[in-house]
Amino acid sequence: MYPKFLLASALCATGLGVAAQADTTYPLTLENCGSEVTFDKAPETTVTVGQAATEVLYALGLGEKVTGTSVWFTKVLPEFEELNAGVERLADNDPSFESVVAKRPGLVSVQYEWHVGPQGIVATREQFSDLGIPTYVLPADCVGKDNTKGSDGTRLEMYEMSSVYRGIEEMAQIFNVPERGTELVASLKARETAAIETAKALDLTDSSAVFWFSSAEMDIDPYVAGQAGAPAYMMEALGLRNVIESNEEWPTVSWETIARANPSVIVVARMERRRFEADDVEKKLEFLRTDPVASQMDAVKNDRIVILDAHAMDPSIRNISALETLAEALPALDQ
Known part of the structure; x- marks a missing residue:
């Protein structure tokens, strides 16, 4: 094959x-x-x-x-x-x-x-x-x-x-x-269309998301996806509301602000790069589950966390596989 x-x-x-x-x-x-x-x-x-x-x-x-x-x-x-x-x-x-x-x-x-x-x-x-x-x-x-x-x-x-x-x-x-x-x-276009149709069939209402790429340090504001980049396209295509309002590609936003928005799903980046401590996906997951603010979000409590390759969050041919991964994970939002 x-x-x-x-x-x-x-x-x-x-x-x-x-x-x-x-x-x-x-x-x-x-x-x-x-x-x-x-x-x-x-x-x-x-x-x-x-x-x-x-x-x-x-x-x-x-x-x-x-x-x-x-x-x-x-x-x-x-x-x-x-x-x-x-x-x-x-x-x-x-x-x-x-x-x-x-x-x-x-x-x-x-x-x-x-x-x-x-x-x-x-x-x-x-x-x-x-x-x-x-x-x-x-x-x-x-x-x-x-x-x-x-x-x-x-x-x-x-x-x-x-x-x-x-x-x-x-x-x-x-x-x-x-x-x-x-x-x-x-x-790629055929796969893109199929993933979008899968999400539309779920007819999700008022579902939201945040994409966490990394953080310069674990205990400071994270780099998250803004309103118009590749992750924003994915969210819009699949019927998810982006809780981050900035038009910057990867703005830093406080966890307090993200927690108040209480996204339905949290998408975290997995990468081999180790420029920052938070490049390590396992440390991201540990932070979400132990931080006194982040751990209170419904997405964390209900394990609605999706892991994507970091490169799939940047404009690339991998955006299509990311769409497919997210579409497959969306049914959990109705549980």
Whole structure:
């Protein structure tokens, strides 16, 4: 059986998918997060700065093009473990500009403008361009979003999966495999629709949620999902009210405020990263059950806690599996 993300490529190879598309016509020029980028041919290699970009390339069957990766929150998707083991990891978190350039990539594929953008902490796009290295930033990090305010940026419009689908299709164009992009997007859209229909059938009323990503320290205000990012999209799509009112991507909000809102379900992030103590999901769960404020919430008392991979809370192809996991957990809200 093919893994979900590999099925699309398999259909293309066997001719069972949608009608074959023409090859990419070069030069290809794309408007990308406020910059114009042109490709005279498909890049021979790429270095990724961001797990989301890495997994899109793997899902498109382009793993052999990836010569270095960086910025990881969780383990790679299981179907890509063997592939990923053969790719050099330049850094678990932020790579240096020098380490990326040393790989002499034909393209730098980027998840966040925070890393490669106008004030990029790895480099600006101009710095790479000066060396003849093009950059492509996944549109999900800039469409309807202002990245000039804080490291996480502020959403000006509700995040939608269409920005992820655009990134998949454009990456497929860049690497001259447009049919793989079409097939992968079609598969993800079908799963997205099915998860939403599952939730609608439950006809939940006045159900709410909070998504807890991490905390700089266990006993201070947590980083939770704001009103317009990927988790907010999931909540809206599944009929859940977000108890956090901020438009920041990941604002800090006090547990007292969250407890007063008393969400029906608490969604917590699981990750391998250990930048903060609260990156450890077991410590999150212990805190919820022992903290004098958090432990009083109905969701904690009734064990309505859902664990998601942290990367599924960021714009990525994993948003679909997160939707499916949440939809499966929703019936418990009626108990």
